[in-house]
Amino acid sequence: MGMKDQFQDRAGEWQDQAKDKTGQARERAAQRSRQPQSERGRQSTRDIDDADREMEERFDQDYDA
Numbered sequence: 001m002g003m004k005d006q007f008q009d010r011a012g013e014w015q016d017q018a019k020d021k022t023g024q025a026r027e028r029a030a031q032r033s034r035q036p037q038s039e040r041g042r043q044s045t046r047d048i049d050d051a052d053r054e055m056e057e058r059f060d061q062d063y064d065a
Helices: 004-033 035-064
Strands: none
Touching: none
């Protein structure tokens, strides 16, 4: 087997790996899209509320002493 053949075999393997990765990315995207939009929005507002609450608690602890 010549160098050209070996390189072509590797190129084919790389292409197959790239196709597998894109397929996996599509599957993950499809799973995310199955999650209702309203749930995704609620999660982010919960995170913001938690951060605000935590900030207020820290502020209160710092200035109560």
